[in-house]
Amino acid sequence: KNEVEQSPQNLTAQEGEFITINCSYSVGISALHWLQQHPGGGIVSLFMLSSGKKKHGRLIATINIQEKHSSLHITASHPRDSAVYICAVRSYLTGGTSYGKLTFGQGTILTVHP
Amino acid sequence: EAGVAQSPRYKIIEKRQSVAFWCNPISGHATLYWYQQILGQGPKLLIQFQNNGVVDDSQLPKDRFSAERLKGVDSTLKIQPAKLEDSAVYLCASSLALGASGEETQYFGPGTRLLVL
Numbered sequence: 576k577n578e579v580e581q582s583p584q585n586l587t588a589q590e591g592e593f594i595t596i597n598c599s600y601s602v603g604i605s606a607l608h609w610l611q612q613h614p615g616g617g618i619v620s621l622f623m624l625s626s627g628k629k630k631h632g633r634l635i636a637t638i639n640i641q642e643k644h645s646s647l648h649i650t651a652s653h654p655r656d657s658a659v660y661i662c663a664v665r666s667y668l669t670g671g672t673s674y675g676k677l678t679f680g681q682g683t684i685l686t687v688h689p
Numbered sequence: 690e691a692g693v694a695q696s697p698r699y700k701i702i703e704k705r706q707s708v709a710f711w712c713n714p715i716s717g718h719a720t721l722y723w724y725q726q727i728l729g730q731g732p733k734l735l736i737q738f739q740n741n742g743v744v745d746d747s748q749l750p751k752d753r754f755s756a757e758r759l760k761g762v763d764s765t766l767k768i769q770p771a772k773l774e775d776s777a778v779y780l781c782a783s784s785l786a787l788g789a790s791g792e793e794t795q796y797f798g799p800g801t802r803l804l805v806l
Contacts, residue, residue: 623793676737
């Protein structure tokens with residue numbers, strides 16, 4: 576079982592729809608990241624969360640530390656939102672005194688049709 | 690502010706050949722990462738540098754991969770000899786440093802797409 580699991584793997588939506596991408600993880604973490612990757616490889620950091628909720632424009636990210644789960648929501652989706660969305664977590668090393676590597680989920684491929 | 694620069698953008702080689710990738714991080718960023726992203730998967734950390742020291746290279750296949758960051762700025766990643774399964778995008782990222790809570794923002798380069806034939 577991967578440390579970071581995303582669902583769905585593929586998501587197709589019509590323009591204007593509300594979209595949710597989920598991320599579950601199995602280790603204790605210090606922070607969770609949501610990243611966006613466009614065709615051609617460029618990756619952009621969208622959010623960094625350690626608790627609660629963050630909003631930026633039409634994007635909202637939430638995290639529930641107790642349930643080890645995070646969601647990324649896109650309101651009023653647009654074709655330019657089409658990309659791969661990647662969840663990544665930074666785990667604690669043993670003892671919780673320093674920080675482990677960033678572990679990535681496999682990504683969710685989002686396609687928004689006009 | 691200039692972003693993370695990588696070169697080359699694309700490389701095609703035959704198996705058993707050698708290849709090297711170069712990364713120039715954002716000025717002032719102490720931490721530099723190399724990731725391997727195989728098609729359809731998320732990035733996998735190969736090596737993390739803090740200035741010119743290695744923080745984590747536990748997932749670097751050291752029999753064929755090597756990386757250095759001699760002056761704590763630019764970095765090179767080398768594969769020698771390459772195998773078919775090394776075909777992937779190699780991403781470089783940099784960050785200022787980990788905060789006290791372990792939070793940081795990583796800035797990614799455009800990647801080098803490697804095809805091994």
